[in-house]
Amino acid sequence: MLIAEIIGTVTSTIKVKKIEGTKLKIARTIDPEGKPTGKFFIVEDGVGVGTGEIVLLSDDDVAINRIVGIDQTPIKSAVVAKVEKINIYDLKDQA
Amino acid sequence: MYIGRVIGNIVSVAKIEQLNSAKLFIVEYFNSRLEPAGKYEVSFDAIGIGIGDYVLVCGGSAGRMPALTSKMPADSTIMARIDDFKKFREEYFEDK
Numbered sequence: 001m002l003i004a005e006i007i008g009t010v011t012s013t014i015k016v017k018k019i020e021g022t023k024l025k026i027a028r029t030i031d032p033e034g035k036p037t038g039k040f041f042i043v044e045d046g047v048g049v050g051t052g053e054i055v056l057l058s059d060d061d062v063a064i065n066r067i068v069g070i071d072q073t074p075i076k077s078a079v080v081a082k083v084e085k086i087n088i089y090d091l092k093d094q095a
Numbered sequence: 096m097y098i099g100r101v102i103g104n105i106v107s108v109a110k111i112e113q114l115n116s117a118k119l120f121i122v123e124y125f126n127s128r129l130e131p132a133g134k135y136e137v138s139f140d141a142i143g144i145g146i147g148d149y150v151l152v153c154g155g156s157a158g159r160m161p162a163l164t165s166k167m168p169a170d171s172t173i174m175a176r177i178d179d180f181k182k183f184r185e186e187y188f189e190d191k
Contacts, residue, residue, distance in 0.1 A: 001119075001137040001171060003105075031135050032103060032121050046111050056107065056119070056137055060156065063113065063168030080168050081110035081119075088103040088121065091147045 001056045002039075003083065004029045006049050010042055018073045025049070025079065027057055032086050044068050044078040056081040096174065097136075097152045099124045101144055105137055113167050120144065120173065122152055129184055138171040139164045149177040 004027035012024070022044050029039040034054075041057060046067035049055050058064070058080045065071050067078050099122040107119065118140040126132040138152050141161035150173045158172035159165050177183050 001168070003121075003135070003137060031133075037135075047109050049109075056105065056110075058168035058170050060159070060168040060170040062156070062159070063111070067111065078168075081105075081107040081114055083105055083107050084109075085106035086103065086121070087106065089146050091100070091102060 001058045002029045003032060004055055004057050006051050006053050006055060008051060016074065018070050019075060022068055022075065027055065032088050041077040044075045046078045046080050047082050049079055049082050054083040055079045056083060097124045098129065099150055099152050101146055101148045101150055103146065117167050122150060122173065129187060136171045138173045139167060139169040141172050141174060142176065144173055144176050149180040151175040
């Protein structure tokens with residue numbers, strides 16, 4: 001899964017059947033320190049998050065079909081969790 | 096599979112119920128010279144690892160093979176731990 005930040009929503013009236021009834025958001029991937037890593041995804045919101053929130057994106061198609069509720073939906077990434085805390089530990093080099 | 100190191104973990108309360116028992120760790124991937132490649136992934140722990148462990152991460156739907164993650168949206172799963180990374184690195188560069 002990737003850590004991402006929700007930066008907006010997508011609304012569309014003319015679309016294929018396989019994405020009807022979806023709640024699409026725009027997510028920007030970030031690294032654990034919060035710096036953008038340059039990727040953007042249109043994601044189904046499986047948890048109910050707002051703009052600015054940090055989330056986890058999964059591109060596991062079984063989970064996405066279940067979240068979207070449509071089989072073989074063209075959506076390939078979904079918000080599966082809202083991140084409360086990111087813990088990074090500074091590790092001395094073991095080797 | 097990727098080689099990486101577990102550098103942290105994620106705390107999440109609001110999530111889909113398939114994630115309730117998931118243990119989520121942040122893995123920093125290594126490149127082919129066994130140096131951190133600046134690429135991060137949040138991976139599912141399937142074998143019981145700790146912070147700082149050197150691990151092998153499997154991407155894609157194979158991440159749902161272990162019993163522990165079979166019901167989870169696991170697209171990146173920690174499948175193995177490198178016990179002695181120092182020895183592994185020496186042997187790795189020996190054949191180069």
